[in-house]
Amino acid sequence: MRAPVSIATPGSRRRAAQLHPGAWWLWxxxxxxxxxxxxxxxxxxxxxxxxxxxxxAHRTPNSPTAYTAFAKLALAVLLIRLLFATALGSPIPGTHPLLTLPEVPLPHWAQGIRLGGEVTAEALLFAAYDGLRLAALLICVGAANALANPARLLKSLPGALYETGVAVVVALTFAPHLIADVQRLRAARRLRGRPDRGLRGLLQVGLPVLEGALERSVALAAAMDARGYGRTAEVPAPVRRTTAALTLGGLIGVCAGTYGLLTAAGGTYGVPVLLAGVVAALAGLRLGGRRSPRTRYRPDRWDARAWLVAGSGAAVAAALTLASVRDPEALHPGVVPLVAPTLPLWPAAAVLLGLLPAFIVPARSPEEPS
Structure with missing residues (x-):
């Protein structure tokens, strides 16, 4: 008797190649x-x-365009930070003036605020460093939006966070659908020879867009109702009280531990309290998931590649956190006196660990859904 032969279908191979969306977010x-x-x-x-x-390395033409939007937002944040430093001044003293703007006199109660005046190279460089840090943070978040599908991430959330996750996903997908409707209707009006600009065009496009948004809302509500959204299971009262106590205590522990890490006096108790709060909050979420019984069709697997991807991001964070403590001058270059920043070798090598997902995760094909 011959053993059954398992046939690997293209869908099964595609599911095996996909990475858990939570790993991309942790990275x-x-x-x-x-x-x-x-x-x-x-x-x-x-x-x-x-x-x-x-x-x-992993983006396809069908992937979301969130990375481009976040990159533009990061550039705008950097430019706005430089503009504020130019117009409102900076507390950083400088000896290399670049230009002098007309200064607006302010009343005595607005001491410490300056409009115009001398703009120095040190002040602009300090603002550029600060703005670039926020821009890098926005680009990292944009990378997660481009690599992880929000719908797949919603399937992997704990049951206690399902309702909140649905609201977040619906809110995140509302604006792209609205923009797509506006572009589609404007293109249709241009093909018909009708105006699509100005107040008249805006009013004639706005009503169909709102009508389409209402129709999508009704269809989404019907689909959620057909899938049993909001259905809860009977949970004993002691389990509910234990869940509330663990969740509330865990959140308090996370706040207290984070405060301890940020202050010099709480350096001894910060880490233990933070870890205890995280464990208690996770236990509360685990128990709270019993109220929301759900089934998952083809759930995403957290495999070895997901551990490596998430671990590479955690390694980069841990290495630069350690470097900021051991060598703060290299990670926070000064601007007074005005000197060129240098690249620290071992923190730079640690950042390169973040490239690991580009080599261990297979690239998606253009026709493959994200």
Missing amino acids: SLGLGTAATRTTNPLLLALLIATAGYVVA
Whole structure:
């Protein structure tokens, strides 16, 4: 008797090649955490290049355009930070003036605020370092949006967070659908020879767009009702009270532990309290998931590649956090006196660990859904 032969279908091979969306988010949050630990422009540029390379290696024409939108937002944030430093001044003293703007006199109660005046190279450089750090954080978050499908991530959330996750996913997908409807209707009006600009065009396009949004809302509500959304199971009262106590106590522990890590006096108790709070909150979420019984069709597997991807982001965050403690001058270059920043070798090598997903995760084909 011959043993049954398993046939690997293209769908099964595609599901095996897909990475758990939570791994992409943990990887990007690790890079974002590393970006918050330094103002060195060379390290920040290396973090941005790392995130961009991974996105380019795994992004397909059907992938979301969130990375481009976040990159534009990051550039806008950097320019706005430089504009504020130019117009409102900076507390950083400088000896290299670049230009002098007309200064607006302010009343005595607005002391400490300056409009116009002398703009120095040190002040602009300090603002550029600070703005680049926020820009790198936004680009890391944009990489997660481009690599992880929100619908797949929603399937992997704990049952206690399902309702919140649905609301977040619906809110995130509303704006792209609205923009697509506006572009489609404007193109249709141009083909018919009707105006699509100005107040008249806006009014004639706005009503169909709102009508389409209402129809999608009704269809989404019907689909959620057909799938039993909001159905809860009977949970004993002791389990409910234990869930509430663990969740509330865990959140308090996370807040207290984070405060301890940020203050010098709480360095001894910060880490244990934070870990205890995280464990208690996870236990509360685990028990709270019993109220929301759900089934998952083809659930995403957390395999060895997911551990490696998430671990590479965590390694980058841990390495730059350690470097910021041991060598703060290298990760936070000064601007007074005005000197060129240098690239620290071992933190830069640690940032390159973030490139690991580009080599261990197979690239998706253009026709494959994200």
